[in-house]
Amino acid sequence: MDWFPQASLVEFEIAERQTLALAEAMPAEKFSWRPDTARSVSEVLVHIAAGNFFLLAAAGRTAPVEIYGNLAVTGPDAWQAFARRNDELEKTMTEKPAIVDFLQRSFQAVRESLNEKDGVSFDVPHMRNIYMRLLAHAHEHMGQMIAYTRVIGLPAPWHDWRPDRRTT
Secondary structure (H helix, E strand, O other), rough: OOOOHHHHHHHHHHHHHHHHHHHOOOOOOHHHOOOOOOOOOOOOHHHHHHHHHHHHOOOOOOOHHHHHOOOOOOHHHHHHHHHHHHHHHHHOOOOOOHHHHHHHHHHHHHHHHHHHHOOHHHHHHHHHHHHEEEEHHHHHHHHHHHHHHHHOOOOOOOOOOOOHOOOO
């Protein structure tokens, strides 16, 4: 399974690069915008970062104590406590600088995990499943942020590679 971490990292870095570009290009005053009853911009971005830490914890990595404290429960109660904390973060973390930092930290933690040579065993099927979920989750919500950006009336913060669709 030597190929899996590297292939995952390539795909993950696409989601990381584009999500961070979207977060950084989004004006701070738009972080509270939401379509109808869906998550707001800030809630989606926090959800991505919190999801990264949740899935890394499922893979045996320790979540940042300064954000998650010492979740002193085990088994299913631990996952419920983690999910409650993530829900709380989505509602309370609303400032752009803190959210961008949280995203960057979570993306860095994922990259470190994928680059670790002696840490995760990708020969274990459930580990591959966790990392596949992590990739799918990152790309899913990156797409959501692209849609939000367009609905708000902002361009994607990168050039379209298709010459017939370039605006600049």
